Amino acid sequence: MLDKSKFETIDDLELKYNEPLSHYTFTKVGGPADVLAFPKSIDALQTLIEVARTNDLPITVLGNASNLIVRDGGIRGIVILLEQLNLVNIAGYTIEAQAGAPLIEVSQIAQKHALTGFEFACGIPGSVGGAVFMNAGAYGGELSQVLASCKVIDTEGNISVLRGEEMHWGYRNSIIREQNLIVISAKFELSTGDPAVILNEMTRLNQLRSSKQPLEYPSCGSVFKRPEGHFAGRLIQEAGCQGHRIGGVEVSKKHAGFMVNVADGTAKDYENLIAYVIEQVNQKLGIKLETEVRIIGEN
Template sequence: MNQYLHLVPEIKEIVEEKNVFIDEPMRKHTYFKIGGPADILVLPETIEQVIGLLKLCISKKVPHHIIGNGSNLLVKDGGIRGVVIKLCSLNQIEVEEDKITAMCGVLLSDVSKSALQNSLTGFEFACGIPGTIGGAVTMNAGAYGGEMVDVIETALVLDEQCNLKILTNEELELGYRTSAVMKYNYIVLKVTLKLKQGEYEEINGRIKELTAKREEKQPLEYPSAGSTFKRPVGFFAGKLIQDSGLKGKSLGGAAVSEKHSGFIINKNNASAKDILDLINLVQNTVKEKFGVELHTEIRIIGDDIAG
């Protein structure tokens, strides 16, 4: 029984009806292709709509979750109570000299393309990361020796009281897969990157090189949320998992990738429970064999199935 249906008319006063979905299967909105229904899923198209939706949820004491394109997300099988606000429709991008300003829902691949088109270098590392720029700032995403901290100038964020703030790179407190955004529950709305003028052919060559590397080493043929675990200090998660004899290990429809042991994949219609049980098995086995604790990099939200 969806206890939040009474909220729908007020939501439709804020966003267009076509952007409101009831009992929406979250498997349609995650790269894992897993997840029970969200009571209400909303796709705002402007910052004003985001603020309006948040104020409504706060005033009515309705639980709410902010998501991007679901590339780093596991939603549990029981789904999500309350309102899910998906920010992918905030996807405008502007380039001025050596700066790119992107709304939170812009895909990193699209930022990378804009940088290439304008012969701007410094963002090649992110060309294959499947998330949005909002999510990338939130977790200081990185790959191939680069991180968001290297290129961010400022970010426009919304705090828990729905106040807008512009934070500098330093104020964002960007560390390994962490930031002030995570620490203080901010919502990233817009990001300005500072890049450098470069040579188009060199930038394009680097993007092609990194794309080939990613395709060779990552299990892109299966649904997943990218690297499942953070890199433990002094180790590589994938190597620890492989050395624990878990490469290819499966539970239900979930499996440790044969191609890269740091990825847990949805191999055969896995449930969220399958993924979580396999994560637990991997963590326990690695701890037992090597004394190293693996922490998940993916975000896990929602409810288990009751009973």
């Protein structure tokens, strides 16, 4: 039995119990969190982690829940959303953004301050913390190219700073993911540029995104990693899976690399459709697709 009193003495902390995570995910699926916590300060986050550790409760951080599927059984223990830790500061060519700041907003702030290098992120619907966690990228850019340092907290509540070269960057991977760290904030080193030119590039990328991606439906973003020498969407088309539907989830007719929630789909529908596509592409083309989307929680 969860002892609510352990958490309710923490200052600067909003709590919800047995809260459906479908209200917070881009897929609009996901069962309840035992405790959903919204820390409003780093002190509150640190205290929350300490309470969880001393009470042997697991912690899950969701980021902006944009490249994520939460299973229908939900998540036990404490789920943390850092959306209220969202301050962004500028110092010269450096932007420091807290983990809950939306990437899109950070790219807009960079443009207004004549800073270039962050345009690739102008349409990525994630948070800074989630983007660092998975080395998010688009249109030839990745977080690893601009991150100077990152402030993190571990499961013991210890805060430290990692330099960009210490991040163990990989394709949709970083040391944050490998070591179960939580991003508090990140510093990005950018360059000076012409605000009009930067804005034109952001407009171009956003038009490209809206013309190719099914933004009109709930989705988990790009489902599969790009196989070497191939595009996942094209392989899915060639295997005859585009438009295939299981339950309320469908392989997008607009972009086969996406799966969209078209009719009150469930996380199980997503997982079944992912398994079907992997099987069909492997069977027909001899290529094993790997998921990029993170799938967590209980069935």
